[in-house]
Amino acid sequence: MFAIETKDLTKRYDKTNVVDNLNLQVRDGEIFGLLGPNGAGKTTTLLMLTTLYPPTSGTAKVAGLDIIKESGRVRKSIGIVFQDPSSDEILTGYENLKLHGWLYDMPDDLKEKRITEVLALVGLTEKKDMRVRKYSGGMRRRLELARGLMHHPKVLFLDEPTLGLDPQSRETIWAYIKKLAKEEKITIIITTHYMEEADKLCDRIGIIDHGRIVVLGSPKKLKKDLGGDIIRLRVRGLDVRTLRSLKYVMKVQRCEGEYCLTVTNASKHLQEILNAVGEVKSVEVRSPTLDDVFMHYTGRAIREGQAEGGWADKVMHAMAKK
């Protein structure tokens, strides 16, 4: 059984396919990461999967329900934590959850029980009667995480769950996500452009670029599939052909004015490589990270920091262009 199954899912703006015949299967109960640079199509994919935006063509099933024909039932079976704050500042944490219970038509006794449970899960029981306006960014995200879970969704979508948080709050949120994945036994879809986040949290990740999935697998496997170590070199005048002729050099790529080599057993061959390239300004040898995986498949680096706008901005921007 798949929690999510897309079939040629496509979204087109301005004659470009922002999401291009996407075929993706996410298994029940896994934490799946959708990774990609800004504008790769991950937010648009999420918008379609959560029924907020209709696909141009193709369709998808979420929790076994068709996103076009059964959108109301899909919305009932999913929880979402938005990139931008979406809790009400004027209300207290508890009131925000109470409203959520009403919006999802939960029976009163179940609602109260769940509020107690999810507040405890994210460690906000003590702060529940405080107005959200006085919450810190991390607390607010935790409240929204709790809210997304409250109605027992089958699939939980987290859109850049730690965007804009300081490193410490980020670690806290990660810990909570891991905990809830274990305790609530649900499927979680995370979109992120933080490689570290994907590496720490996800069972499997899909790297999306130009609206297509370029590679799919567990972080461990993806790193292993690169087939070796990474040597990053800064040299004057490199003869790429010589390098390529060495049979243990699997790949040579330019990255930001330097060269990244994928090499089997780097520690053994380092000296030969250094001899082959001539005068070296700097060299770095390490085991591959998801950043390298990303670089390997897309030919670009993924950069932290510059965030995409929220969903709303993005769609409004797209509509304005129309």
Place this chain on the structure above:
Amino acid sequence: MSDLKGIYALWYRETKVFQREQSRIVASIVNPILWFLIIGGGLGSTVSIEGINYQTFIFPGVLIQTVLFSSIFFGVYIVWDKKIDFLKEVIVSPMGRTSIFIGKMIGGSTDTILQIFILFIVGFLFFSAGLMPGVHLDPLSLILSLVFLLVTTFAMTSLGLILGSQMESPEGFQLVGSFVIFPMFFLSGALFPINNLPKWLAPFVFLDPVTYSVDGLRGVLIGTSNFPIIYDFTIIMLFCAAMVLIGTYAFKKMRF
């Protein structure tokens, strides 16, 4: 109707806003009182209309003015909500868009009706102080005027939500909102009688739905109206129904 609780939730949220941001109410009733005291008092010192004290004459108009401004500008919260607030959470819930519109509409209308209640109390004080002789403040007139004000409020809140659902920036909303509100207010006969208008002006006045709210309310509260009250009521009901329908449609088309 599994959405009833959701509608209740949206309404509940608005009442909390009111409980916690009381400055909003105070700010919103200062303006009508100023209109009443300064325009009404200033003009009233020389003007009386068909033997009616001018302050008495514009009391219904000031009530409608409050409805117009408060209800239509409620729509700006939708614009804010689209960007930062609570609306996204509502839109992805299983609630239908029609229910979301109804919930927002009732919530916003509650704000306005609360202000109207306060203005009635203020009006009663003015009446007791002899500032507005001839206003009918008996239970029947009060109930009938509340019905008029309620229907007008529903219509105007819907109009505000329609504008809000189409706008992207709060500044834009202010601009367009003012563009809609001021002509509607000035043309409505809130400040002048409409039975003896210049020929070029009359059609605009009679095309303005607010004219019928003011006229009906004046009929109920002062006992003088240009049209039969039931005629006023029918027109304003039809206008309200149209606004609610368009609003529902606009919410269905609203994208995030």
